[in-house]
Amino acid sequence: MKQGRDQKKLIGILGICLMILISGALPGKGFSSGLSYGYSGEEDSLLTVGIESSTGNFNPFYYPQGADGDVVDLVFQRLVRRDFEGNWTGDAAEEWEISEDGKIITVTLREGLTFSDGEAVTAEDVVFSYRVISDPSYAGGHNTYARKLEGYQSYREGDTEDFPGVRAIDDGTVEFRFQQGGGENLESVGFYIVPKHEYQEFYRYNDTARLREKRSEPLGSGPYTLENLIMGEYVYLTGNPHYYNEETYAIEEIIMQLIEENTEIDDLTQGNVDLINGQSEIRNIKIAKGEDGIAHNKYYNDSQGLYFFNHENGATQDPAVRKALRHAMDLEELMEHHFEGYGTVPAHFFGENADIADEEGIQSLKNPSYDLEKAKEILAEGGWHLNDDGYREKDGEVLTLRIIGSTHSDIIETLSPLWDRDWANALGIEIDNAYGGMNAIMEDLIYDADANVDVWNVVFLELSLDPFAPLGAVEGYFHSSNIGTNRGNISRYQNEALDELIEKARETEDLEEEKAYYVEIAEILQEEDAYAPVYTPEYYDLYTEKLTDFKTNSHFTWTRALETARLSGEDINRDGNGGEEEEGVPWRTASYGVIALFLLFKWKNRR
Numbered sequence: 361m362k363q364g365r366d367q368k369k370l371i372g373i374l375g376i377c378l379m380i381l382i383s384g385a386l387p388g389k390g391f392s393s394g395l396s397y398g399y400s401g402e403e404d405s406l407l408t409v410g411i412e413s414s415t416g417n418f419n420p421f422y423y424p425q426g427a428d429g430d431v432v433d434l435v436f437q438r439l440v441r442r443d444f445e446g447n448w449t450g451d452a453a454e455e456w457e458i459s460e461d462g463k464i465i466t467v468t469l470r471e472g473l474t475f476s477d478g479e480a481v482t483a484e485d486v487v488f489s490y491r492v493i494s495d496p497s498y499a500g501g502h503n504t505y506a507r508k509l510e511g512y513q514s515y516r517e518g519d520t521e522d523f524p525g526v527r528a529i530d531d532g533t534v535e536f537r538f539q540q541g542g543g544e545n546l547e548s549v550g551f552y553i554v555p556k557h558e559y560q561e562f563y564r565y566n567d568t569a570r571l572r573e574k575r576s577e578p579l580g581s582g583p584y585t586l587e588n589l590i591m592g593e594y595v596y597l598t599g600n601p602h603y604y605n606e607e608t609y610a611i612e613e614i615i616m617q618l619i620e621e622n623t624e625i626d627d628l629t630q631g632n633v634d635l636i637n638g639q640s641e642i643r644n645i646k647i648a649k650g651e652d653g654i655a656h657n658k659y660y661n662d663s664q665g666l667y668f669f670n671h672e673n674g675a676t677q678d679p680a681v682r683k684a685l686r687h688a689m690d691l692e693e694l695m696e697h698h699f700e701g702y703g704t705v706p707a708h709f710f711g712e713n714a715d716i717a718d719e720e721g722i723q724s725l726k727n728p729s730y731d732l733e734k735a736k737e738i739l740a741e742g743g744w745h746l747n748d749d750g751y752r753e754k755d756g757e758v759l760t761l762r763i764i765g766s767t768h769s770d771i772i773e774t775l776s777p778l779w780d781r782d783w784a785n786a787l788g789i790e791i792d793n794a795y796g797g798m799n800a801i802m803e804d805l806i807y808d809a810d811a812n813v814d815v816w817n818v819v820f821l822e823l824s825l826d827p828f829a830p831l832g833a834v835e836g837y838f839h840s841s842n843i844g845t846n847r848g849n850i851s852r853y854q855n856e857a858l859d860e861l862i863e864k865a866r867e868t869e870d871l872e873e874e875k876a877y878y879v880e881i882a883e884i885l886q887e888e889d890a891y892a893p894v895y896t897p898e899y900y901d902l903y904t905e906k907l908t909d910f911k912t913n914s915h916f917t918w919t920r921a922l923e924t925a926r927l928s929g930e931d932i933n934r935d936g937n938g939g940e941e942e943e944g945v946p947w948r949t950a951s952y953g954v955i956a957l958f959l960l961f962k963w964k965n966r967r
Contacts, residue, residue: 405611405612405613405927406611406612406613406614406615406927407611407613407614407615407634407635407907407922407925407927408614408615408617408632408633408634408635409430409614409615409616409617409633409634409635409636409637409918410617410619410624410627410628410632410633410635410636411426411427411430411595411616411617411618411619412426412427412618412619412620412621412624413426413427413618414426414427414428414431414589414591414595414616414618415428416428416575416576416589416591416595417575417576418431418432418435418575418576418577418578418586419432419571419572419574419575419578420432420436420489420552420554420578420580421492421493421498421500421502421554421568421571421572422500422572422575427595427616430616430917430918430919431578431586431595431597431616432552432578433582433917433919433920434582434583434584434597434614434919434922435476435578435579435580435582435584435585435586435597435600436552436553436554436578436580436581436582437451437452437473437481437552437553437580437581437582438451438452438550438551438552438553439451439452439453439456439467439469439486439534439549439550439553440453440456440467440546440549440550441550441920442828442915442916443916444911444913444916444920446715446827446828446915448546450470452469452470452473452481452553452581453467453468453469453470453549454468454469454470454471455467455468456468456546456549458545458546459541461541462538462540462541462542462543462545462869463510463537463538463539463540463541463545464535464536464537464538465535465536465538465545465546465549466529466533466534466535466536467486467533467534467535467536467549468532468533469481469482469483469532469533469534470604471532472604473581473604474581474602474604475555475558475579475580475581475602476579476580476581476585476600476601476602477555477558477579477602478602479555479557479558480531481553481555481581482528482531482532483528483529483530483531483532483533483534484528484531484556485553485554485555485556486526486528486534486553487526487527487528487534488554488556488559488560489551489552489553489554490505490506490509490523490525490526490551491515491523491526491565492554492559492563492568492571493505493506493551494506494509494512494515494516494523494525495515495516495563495565495566495568496515496516496517496518496565496566497566497567497568497569498568499568499572500572502551503516505547505548505549505550505551506525506526506548506551507548508538508539508540508542508545508548509523509525509526509536509537509538509539509548510524510525510537510538510539511523511524511525511537512525512539518566521565524537525537525538536548536549540866541869542866542867543869543874544828544829544831544832547826547828547829552580553580553581554580555579555580555581558579559571559574562574576589581600581602581603581604582600582603583599583600583603583605583608583609583922583923584597584598584599584600584609584614585597585598585599585600592618593617593618594615594616594617594618595615595616596613596614596615596616597613597614597615597616598612598613598614599611599612599613608923608924609922609923610925610926610927611922611925611926611927614922617632617633619632619633624636624644625643625644625647625648625902628648628654628902628903628904629647629648629651629654631904634903634904634906634907634927635901635902635903635904635907635918636901636902636903637901637902637912637917637918638899638901639899639900639901639902640661640702640897640898640899640900642699642700642702644902645702645900645902648900648902653904653905654902654903654904654905655902655903655904655905655907655910656900656901656902656903657900657901657903657910657911657912657913658898658899658900659713659898659899659912659913659914660703660704660711660712660713660896660897660898660899660914661896661897661898661899661914662711662713662824662825662826662827662914662915663711663822663823663824663825663896663897664706664709664711664822664823664825664893664894664895664896665771665820665821665822665893665894665895665896665897666820666821666822666823666891666892666893666894667685667818667819667820667891667892667894668818668819668821668850668851668891669682669685669817669818669851669889669890669891669892670813670816670817670818670819670851670852671851671852671853671854671890672813672852673813673814673816673817674760674761674762674814674817675757675759675760675761675817676761676817676818678742679742679888679889680738680739680741680742680743680744681739681742681744681759682888682889682892683728683738683889684735684736684738684739684742684787685735685783685818685889685892686727686728686889686892687728687729687730687731687732687734687735687738688730688732688735688782688783688786688787689728689730689778689782689892689894690730690778690782691705691727691730691894691895692705692730693730693778694774694775694778694894694895695895697774698771698774699895699897699898702897702898703895703896703897703898704895704896704898705727705893705894705895705896706893706895706896707722707725707726707727707886707893708722708725708882708885708886708893709825709830709833709834709837709838709882709885709891709893710722710825710827710830710833710834710878710882711825711826711827711830711833711896712896713827713913713914713915714825714827714828714830715827716830716875716878716879717827719875719878719879721876721879721882721883722878722879722882725882725883725886727893728889732782732786732787735786735787736786736787739752739759739787742754743755744759746788750788751788751789751790752787752788752789758790759788759789759790760789760790760791760792760817761779761783761789761790761791761792761817761818762792762793762794762815762816762817762818763779763791763792763793763794763816763817763818763819763820764794764795764796764801764804764805764816764818764819764820765793765794765795765819765820766795766796766797766798766801766820766821766822771895772795772820775820776793779791779793794815794816801819801821804816805819805850806845806846806847806848806850807845807846808845809844809845809846809847809850810844810845811845813852819850820894821850823837827914827915828915830878831862831865831866831874831878834862834881834885835862835866836848836849837849837850837851837891838851838853838855838858838862838885838890839858839859839862840853840854840855840856840859841859851890851891853888853890853891855884855888855890857884858881858884858885861877861880861881861884862877862881864877865877865878865881899914901918905928906927906928907925907926907927907928908925908926908927908928909924909925909926910925911924
């Protein structure tokens with residue numbers, strides 16, 4: 361009897377183990393945590409996106425970048441967005457009208473829009489959103505959407521609670537008034553629409569403290585809603601049943617699964633995730649491109665690594681020094697060895713994705729060639745000669761460069777030896793490197809710029825450039841009116857001709873005339889070596905081929921691409937060896953079941 365009871369007990373235990381093993385593999389996504397997030401079990405309805413981190417802050421006013429921003433973009437709507445080609449299209453806006461002088465934009469909302477709780481979207485929600493980002497106490501990074509609006513400065517500085525820049529005409533119409541006309545004003549209309557009825561209780565004028573704490577329960581009118589969040593593990597979103605357009609966003613569920621940086625490509629090729637976006641790690645890109653069943657979208661990132669020269673302090677005030685430094689930059693070697701060809705060396709400040717980058721005058725711009733002998737010749741002609749110690753000297757002053765670089769940028773490890781080899785050893789320049797965090801660098805260059813003019817000569821930075829607002833970047837970084845503390849002209853560059861061209865480009869409504877101004881601007885910055893562009897990296901969105909109709913680029917990110925994307929329902933590479941898996945129980949689970957039954961058989965025979 362005891363033997364029979366033991367046998368039944370063992371059979372029961374093994375049976376339970378087998379059920380657990382099988383049920384644990386049912387999602388087919390390789391999750392080991394056994395989490396319950398309400399997953400439907402339909403393979404063609406679930407997209408799994410690999411992410412490296414999430415803070416759980418989905419507040420549209422204060423979210424950080426990265427995955428948290430992606431959640432916000434899926435949950436909230438904007439009035440207008442850009443399509444894949446970069447053209448403006450209505451999101452919550454049915455239509456808009458721009459006045460002749462470009463100073464007023466009147467937007468009509470789509471009829472019947474609701475938030476995911478069923479409440480109607482109105483013009484008052486738009487006004488509320490813009491009042492928050494313009495508030496005197498607001499410390500988020502999105503007030504750029506409001507800075508051009510009429511009355512912004514007075515409202516922002518607390519001089520008045522009246523904000524004429526944005527107002528509701530009626531429930532379905534909102535009016536934006538701008539300080540100046542301009543083709544880039546529509547960009548300012550694109551902030552998220554935040555429901556006043558949900559967020560107003562946490563906000564009052566000049567007090568956003570409580571609003572800042574409303575982090576992890578976003579409520580919007582976008583295509584998805586946040587269903588569940590487990591910090592350190594995953595974010596789970598489902599389709600918003602109240603979303604206005606049922607013909608789009610066919611993928612019903614999204615899991616944003618946290619994965620390790622050093623295993624993310626394995627997670628993709630083994631089918632644990634379907635998508636890794638914004639990949640710039642060259643090793644991972646190469647592996648993915650060599651795998652069957654993995655597709656990719658390639659594009660230039662909207663960023664640029666560059667050197668700014670200090671035009672008010674030290675040797676870099678001298679045009680000869682700046683030009684010599686540029687001839688002593690082996691950018692092709694950098695591109696070949698650091699980026700392995702996955703990028704380009706830009707020759708202008710507008711970004712590789714800007715329309716103006718295709719203009720003939722811009723295309724003809726060339727960076728100075730890498731030529732150390734030419735660099736030495738330029739320095740000698742400029743009066744910089746080698747002294748007995750082997751350093752360049754002019755009028756008793758040694759040519760010294762104090763170079764600032766961020767410890768957050770891994771490319772500094774590649775650039776620093778080049779400074780020693782080409783600038784110090786080859787040209788005879790004394791190098792004084794200073795590395796630090798971005799906060800300290802911004803303190804020197806922007807927040808306390810006037811007091812720190814004399815502490816640097818060259819700084820290496822990585823900047824984001826808006827391809828649709830190239831004039832804004834040029835004006836911010838090179839117009840003389842932006843020199844000084846808390847302003848953007850870091851290099852303190854001054855050129856009256858450039859200022860005039862920027863102002864003409866801002867005022868003209870003739871597109872061809874505007875492009876001609878851009879070409880002249882680029883030529884001046886190149887001729888004067890006002891700065892030195894270094895690189896623009898290539899980015900890859902890597903995904904399994906089960907994800908179809910999926911088009912992305914630098915501005916049309918994966919969250920936007922889901923508008924038309926589909927899932928085929930086919931799984932790939934579940935065994936991690938490039939092969940497709942049979943339908944039914946995954947092979948590891950089947951193997952464990954066979955082992956369990958074998959042990960049971962052996963035990964029974966032994967008895």
